[in-house]
Amino acid sequence: MSKLSIWQRSKRILFRLFLIAALFIFFLGVYLDSMVRDEFKQQAWSIPAKVFARPLSFALGQKLKLSDLKQELALLGYRKKIKAISQGEYEQYGNSLVINTRRFKFWDGVQPEQTLEITINNGVVTELKDFATQKSVSFLRLDPLSLGSIQAGNTEDRQLVTLKQLPENFITALLVMEDRDFYEHWGLSFKGIARALWSNISQGEVRQGGSTLTQQLMKNHFLSNERTLWRKLREAIMAVLTEFHYSKDVILEAYVNEVYLGQNENTGIYGFARASEFYFDKPLEKLHLGQVALLVGMVKGPSYYNPRRSQENAMQRRNLVLLQMREQGLITDDDYQDAISRKLMVVAKPKARKGMMPAFMGFIKRELRHEYSLSELHSQGLRLFTSLDPLVQRRAEASLSKRLKTIDSQLGNKDAKLQGAVIVSDIQSGDILAMVGDRQPDFSGFNRAIDAYRQTGSVIKPFVYLAAFQEHEKFNMLTPVMDEPFSLKGSDGSLWEPKNYKEETHGEIELKEGLINSYNLATARLAMSVGVEKVADTIMQAGFDRALPAYPSIALGAKEMSPLEILRLYQVLANEGRSIRSAGLIAVQDHQGQLLQRYPRKIETRFDAESVFLVKYLLTEVVNRGTAKLIGSTFSNAQYAGKTGTTNDLRDSWYAGFGGDKLAVVWVGRDDNQPTQLTGATGALRVWRDLFIQLNEPSINMNLPDGLVWGYKPGGFFSQFTSCKSKGLLPFYAEELPKGLKVCD
Secondary structure, eight states, X not given: XXXXXXXXXXXXXXXXXXXXXXXHHHHHXXXXXXXXXXXXXXXXXXXXXXXXXXXXXXXXXXXXXXXXXXXXXXXTTOEEOSSOOSTTEEEEETTEEEEEOOOEEETTEEEOOOEEEEEEXXXXXXXXXXXXXXXXXXXXXXXXXXXXXXXXXXXXXXXXXXXXXXXXXXXXXXXXXXXXXXXXSSSOXXXXXXXXXXXXXXXXXXXXXXXXXXXXXXXXXXXXXXXXXXXHHHHHHHHHHHHHHSOHHHHHHHHHXXXXXXXXXXXXXXXXXXXXXXXXXXXXXXXXXXXXXXXXXXXXXXXXXXXXXXXXXXXHHHHHHHHHHHHTTXXXXXXXXXHHTSXXXXXOOOOOOGGGOHHHHHHHHHHHTTTSOHHHHHHBOOEEEEOOOHHHHHHHHHHHHHHHHHHHHHHTOSSOOEEXXXXXXXXXXXXXXXXXXXXXXXXXXXXXXXXXXXXXXXXXXXXXXXXXXXXXXXXXXXXXXXXXXXXXXXXXXXXXXXXXXXXXXXXXXXXXXXXXXXXHHHHHHHHHHHOHHHHXXXXXXXXXXXXXXXXXXXXXXXXXXXXXXXXXXXXXXXXTTEEEOOBOEEEEEOTTSOEEEEOOOOXXXXXXXXXXXXXXXXXXXXXXXXXXXXXXXXXXXXXXXEEEEEXXXXXXXXXXXXXXXXXXXXXXXXXXXXXXXXXXXXXXXXXXXXXXXXXXXXXXXXXXXXXXXXXXXXXXXXXXXXXXXXXXXXXXXXXXXXXXXXEEO
16 A cells, blocks of 8 residues: 555544544534523523521510520621620620621511610510610511521522622622633633743742633532542633623622532531622621721632631631732732731531421421422522421430430430420411421421321310300300210211220219310210311311311320421311411512512401310310429419310320410321320329429410300309308309309409
């Protein structure tokens, strides 16, 4: 074969290889171009929805413990100082605190940064004023605690910012250090590569990189940190394509929001806005020159220059940025000297809330599922404001966890199979204040608070009595009821034979004693006298929204319900017959803080206040001398109402109770539905008691509704009631008093 033919053949091969490479580059470019445009079109700098707790607000005359306020400040990351000069700091002088609050955009408006003085005496706010002017302030609201984000596998924490929001010299400082030719190149800067190479050789160490900001953005958002030619090729092509499609300001703004700047536990800190809050507890526009220089310097190596981990490295890097800014004429010598003379001014690392209250977070996702897709929750930067009270939540978690551990020890349980759930709500508003779905509150799995459907036992009995009291011409406190055995044969041939706890019977009793002492036989007979359909209708009217067949056994808790469903039923009893569907959402904003939706609570009157009051009175007697008397003896200076619940073979332990402000439902049991050896009083009630010992809950309101009077029967059958000064007066409907009763004014 001649040399000419070999050369011609080689040219053909080379041409084919070139053609293949060109086609490969072309189709790769088309693919990468589509990827870049889709991301920018969707503004896909992933920002998961951020969930906030209720903000702590207080006014003059409001009940508030100083210890609770300080605990809230600690949760929010406020720092106690001798002199509080920056937002997120406070001073203390005896019972007075001077708080430098943070600026925050709520769903109903912006609350500016302000310095306020609050004085608390004997658990009451006695003074609230502007610290500078000493003028009285009627209302104060702290920024809310962030409960975490609704993530989709990624663990990125960022806050979007526009170029207009950046402080003076920020962009120029960034470009001096990272890409001086940014406004001149088309994605690749050969001048920058040469400059970086010369600088690194002359300094004897790597001081500058050759990648443009556009290349860094492509690497950070689309690619990995692998050091390969294949990655660099894709990075270069994507950078050029991005510069072709988008303006410099669009690219720069994307970079500012995408750059990685540190780690908070397992969550990455992305973007300068979030990094500013993470390291300095300040918005970007409030940063000092030295703080700007530190953030810009950290771009090169967030871990190596982490100011909390290595102050020396961070200081050197900050000073280098300041030096470059001075040499480029961006700052004066005086500015430079002032900035390098300052400390780093980094605040203590904020505590990360592990687990992020998974039960409540799951509940919030369910409340949103009909209005926002998971994709929107995972990436659109929504801001979700909720009613959760972080102090009540922490106490509910501790009460359940510690009490179940104690019970396991007392029962000799070595496998810790006892489980539980706690839900707390505000009586007036229906707001969910706390939700615990596992004895390990950080466990992100089965949420027993909303998903554990268990037989309710006696905790459902108050609604049998509520059904009876609505027919007050037939039933009152003293109506005779038989507490004797009976049996019913079902249509399928099955036999229902209810029994009392310990299988005791009590003959003819007064109606009130049936609920106070939780007698199954008396309650079942009452249900049949009222009508089982009427009992089922009453439970549905109270707020139960699933099918409820009218079987006699529903009167004793045979129907399976969740703790959340029980809470919603008791909300009606605690709120004078008014139904407010317990919920957790208050408002939703977009990532810019614009209000998208409010969630007002709808109030409906379901029952007359008089019949509800009669049931509430009996529930106070349950606490005073009935199955929940441990609550009465524990809180001797307060009046609460509640009801225990125990199911067959001691499988489920329930307690639902309320004071003047809060309602709480507790369930204790086993996931395998095996016996627990616990009644309502020895299990769930103990958790409830542990919680309310910490809550400083006021007594319930026992003022009579218009249609009721206090009455007593002197002598004989009712001899313990001899006058209006006697304890144990009973409420009755005024127009149909039982014979022989006297009325107390």
